[in-house]
């Protein structure tokens with residue numbers, strides 16, 4: 001093997017604004033880089049989200065000397081595929097013999113579509129950590145990539161997604177090859193020096209709208225509690241972190257692992273706040289240990305409640321009940337753990353979910369107005385169980401790679417959803433829900449403005465009637481709210497201001 005051959009790993013910029021206030025460290029690239037760095041390859045990372053990445057791309061194109069191959073990690077949507085195509089083509093223009101390999105969720109779900117791009121030589125399905133070293137060695141020795149497990153080429157297209165491999169067998173991320181401080185964020189829940197991390201892959205659940213269930217075949221693999229703790233402690237010490245945001249699909253799938261991890265933090269005296277996402281059933285299973293988790297630094301949970309209509313929960317195979325949603329809300333409120341609950345409405349072939357879901361949201365807000373609640377419209381994720389059902393009901397599947405690339409899953413693309421219902425959900429979810437059950441910052445503001453507090457009392461009664469009768473025309477309460485707060489929505493309270501602070505420092509672009 002030729003040591004120190006250059007390998008360029010590229011993550012195209014994601015069009016995340018305005019849905020996400022900032023981007024995070026490119027963990028998928030770090031994970032792929034780890035085994036390559038261990039083998040002595042010289043790995044260069046280009047994160048398209050970072051200011052200045054354009055000049056890195058130009059530097060790479062003007063000096064392609066010694067590049068063994070280029071790896072591109074891309075999701076479907078967010079225009080990442082389009083940018084990946086552009087970079088792949090530019091590489092081929094400067095040196096057609098440099099192989100371009102594509103992976104990430106798009107590689108796993110639509111490998112054959114990706115091969116429609118002439119600049120892409122091979123596609124990796126599933127975890128890339130194992131095939132990436134085999135690919136590097138094969139290219140070094142001039143061998144064909146066809147036949148490597150999980151690798152799709154034009155000669156070898158019928159390749160299944162390999163079974164999930166134990167994540168503990170993978171080496172730690174080589175954080176030193178990226179500029180970690182530039183990825184630290186001022187998170188309102190976990191503190192001003194927060195870094196993202198991932199401790200598991202996959203998810204054992206089978207929710208029909210989620211492509212994770214397909215890509216990982218409802219399997220889950222996680223670092224042991226000991227490794228999770230050791231990595232967190234190391235990052236806290238090296239980068240003086242205040243918080244870790246776990247972006248695992250399901251951090252809580254093993255409650256014994258979470259308990260052990262939390263106990264290790266407490267026993268070590270490590271000062272760090274952490275947040276993660278969970279399935280409602282897992283929170284119910286770990287309810288008795290919630291105060292211990294809080295003591296360890298748990299400062300926010302993201303929970304997929306999904307619906308307040310039992311037939312929908314059954315239809316999407318969530319494995320929960322409407323009552324479970326409320327039980328989880330009570331557990332979080334009793335333990336004073338900030339939580340965000342997400343809901344989805346408008347599934348194909350099932351109606352009548354909107355009113356019960358809005359009712360469930362109100363019940364949660366009555367438990368604690370501090371909960372964040374987001375109501376999304378169903379989007380057919382390629383690879384999910386419900387995708388074909390959506391097509392049967394009139395959803396137009398993207399026809400080309402560029403259509404896949406530009407798909408915006410925050411826009412409603414399901415023809416069966418009545419526009420009237422859409423307006424109702426948006427009015428309620430984007431404004432009236434929080435107006436009726438305002439977060440603390442708004443209550444504090446009113447306590448300093450007695451006249452505004454009086455007006456609010458009257459307007460709240462009107463808002464109550466609106467929600468009861470689903471009448472959202474002439475929303476004059478919004479104008480009043482903007483006037484009093486100088487904000488356009490509740491989302492632009494303290495939470496977003498602090499993220500925008502990162503923007504002001506030029507951290508986010």
Ligand code: SF4
Pocket residue numbers: 203204205206207210211212213249250279304
């Ligand atoms: S929605 Fe969440 S809990 Fe359900 S399969 Fe996907 S990752 Fe798992």
